[in-house]
Amino acid sequence: MGERLRNWAGNIEFGAARVHRPETVEQVQEIVARAERARVLGTGHSFNTIADTPEDLISVAGLPADIRIDEARRTVSVAGGVRYGDLARWLDAAGYALHNLGSLPHISIAGAVATGTHGSGVGLGNLATAVAGVEIVTGGGELVSLGRGDADFPGAVVALGALGVVVRVTLDVVPAYRMSQHVFEHLPRAQLDAHWDEIAAAGYSVSLFTGWAGDTVDQVWVKRRVDDAPAPGELFGAKPAGGPRHPIASMSPEHCTEQGGAPGPWHERLPHFRLDFTPSSGEELQTEYFVARADAPAAFAAVERVRDLVVPALQISEIRTVAADELWLSPHYGRDSVALHFTWVPNDDLVLGAVEALEEQLAPLGARPHWGKVFRQAPRYPRAADFAALAARMDPRGTFRNAFVERYVPAE
Ligand SMILES: Cc1cc2nc3c(=O)[nH]c(=O)nc-3n(C[C@H](O)[C@H](O)[C@H](O)COP(=O)(O)OP(=O)(O)OC[C@H]3O[C@@H](n4cnc5c(N)ncnc54)[C@H](O)[C@@H]3O)c2cc1C
Incomplete structure (x- = not known):
């Protein structure tokens, strides 16, 4: 038997007995009709067993784009x-x-x-x-x-x-639309709590990168539409970076999208990494939790309480915001959210220790995990019963259920 298919990070080996790459929708329908247990694989960028199945794994990458x-x-x-x-x-x-x-x-x-x-x-x-x-x-x-x-x-x-x-x-x-991207460095930690609302709203899209260790936040990436107000010269004590930066300050920024305020198309500024390059070889794990945006200072304090476990496992953390929505299983359902993301070193023991400590600290804030990243516990979603009923109607034989779904969104 050949080598088994793995996810991008390489930490999950898919258990599927068969992998299908249909080229038409009719072929997809035939495969599903024959399958007892099936799952779909996208580009395999998730860090857990969400896409796994013991039987038929279906990649839709071969269907014509037909835009x-x-x-x-x-x-x-x-x-x-x-x-x-x-x-x-x-x-x-x-x-x-x-x-x-x-x-x-x-x-x-x-x-x-x-x-x-x-x-x-x-x-x-x-x-x-x-x-x-x-x-x-x-x-x-x-x-x-x-x-x-x-x-x-x-x-x-x-x-x-x-x-x-x-x-x-x-x-x-x-x-x-056209955008520009500015990186600011060394935001004093106290300013983050004091001016969280203004910092999070300092551009169309704002990301903060921190190692949770010192008394500054390493970088603030401010992505603005060129028709917005001009970028500030300084951001609550953070100074403009002297050149291009990678989110991990010690790494080369060559794979990052253009910074320094140069205008460019929206799709070459909103992602941090360029499409033409693969930003790393997948030697990382990721975890992310969402709490109410207004609870951000409490969530930052919660992370810092367990920094002794977080820092040794961490490559870099990213803080972002997401507006509320009405999608039943969305981690942002009904709640304007702050996202606390952790890019970990690929060491399961260190990562699980940090994840368990973070989940204990963030539970009182009703943290929800990113479905595609490493986590242990997910709270029950307000519309979980509606989702289970929908799944029972659309997939009465449970073809698309797997161990991940059984655990986190059990059938009623
Ligand atoms: C380097 C890196 C950067 C990332 N950056 C971000 C980020 O900025 N923001 C963020 O939120 N997340 C981020 N992620 C996480 C990533 O976006 C999610 O894991 C996402 O689900 C991956 O998409 P995928 O196509 O690889 O899905 P997969 O991992 O292949 O599958 C994920 C789920 O989608 C299902 N699925 C896939 N295709 C289909 C289909 N056609 N029909 C039905 N179900 C399908 C699978 O069954 C599975 O349940 C990042 C991950 C990596 C590795």
């Missing part, structure tokens, strides 16, 4: 397996844009949407909030279309791959 603009509705429809970076280039050339992107353009649209993947911006919902419609091959092989306004739609977008194979996605678009 179509609907000018009247201001939407684009595209195959689910297309990467955000590829769609973004196409959209920009056609004069359109998405409202936001994640830090990495290499992830598939359907895979990112399924886990509630997000960028940053106090006024910007996660990437799934741009979804206006989905076409899903459900358990049994039937092709079902759901659109915004359908009663089940808010349950079918951030769906953890548990409802079926998303073969096509329709996304809201806006006119293409």
Whole structure:
């Protein structure tokens, strides 16, 4: 038997007996109709067993992209397996844009949407909030279309791959816009608490990078639309960086998107990393928790209480914001959120020790984990019962359930 398929980080070896790469929707339907247990694989950028199955693993990367603009509705429809970076280039050339992107353009649209993947911006919902419609091959092989306004739609977008194979996605678009990106360094830690609201809103999209160790936050990346107010000369004591920076200050910034205020297209400023480069070889693990944005200072203090466990496991932490949404399993459901992200060294023991300590500290704040990253506990979601009922209707044989889904979103 050949070498087994692994995720991008290499920490998960997929247990699937068979891996399929269909090239048409009809082939997807045939595979699903025959399968007892199946899951879909996007670009494999998740860090846990969310995509795993012991039986049939279906990659949709081989379906034709078939990108179509609907000018009247201001939407684009595209195959689910297309990467955000590829769609973004196409959209920009056609004069359109998405409202936001994640830090990495290499992830598939359907895979990112399924886990509630997000960028940053106090006024910007996660990437799934741009979804206006989905076409899903459900358990049994039937092709079902759901659109915004359908009663089940808010349950079918951030769906953890548990409802079926998303073969096509329709996304809201806006006119293409240009952006610039400034990096500020050494934000005094006390200023972060004192001016959190202003710092989080200092641009269209703001990311902070910290190692939680000293008395400053290492970097603040402020991404502005060129039609916004000019970038400040200084940010609450943080000074403009003297040149391009990688989020980990000791690493080369050559793979990072352009900084220093140079204007450029939205899709070359919103992600931190360039599409043409793979930012690292996957030698990392990641964890992320979301709490109410107003609770950010309390969450920062909670992390610092366990910094003795966090710092030895950490490469870098990123702090972002995400606007509230109404998607049932979204980590940002009903709550404007602050995102506390941890890029770890690839050492399971160190990481699990830090994760358990963080979960204990953040539980009183009702922290929800990123579905695609390393975590132990997830709270029950307010609409979990509605999701379970939807899954029972769309996938009555439980074809798309796996151990991850059973554990975190149990059937009623
Ligand atoms: C370097 C790096 C940077 C990252 N940056 C960010 C970031 O900025 N913000 C953020 O929020 N997250 C980030 N992530 C996490 C990542 O966005 C999520 O793990 C995302 O789900 C990965 O998408 P994928 O296509 O690789 O999905 P996979 O990991 O392949 O799958 C994830 C889930 O989606 C399901 N799925 C995939 N395709 C389909 C489909 N066609 N139909 C139905 N279900 C499907 C799978 O079954 C699985 O349940 C990052 C990850 C890495 C490795």
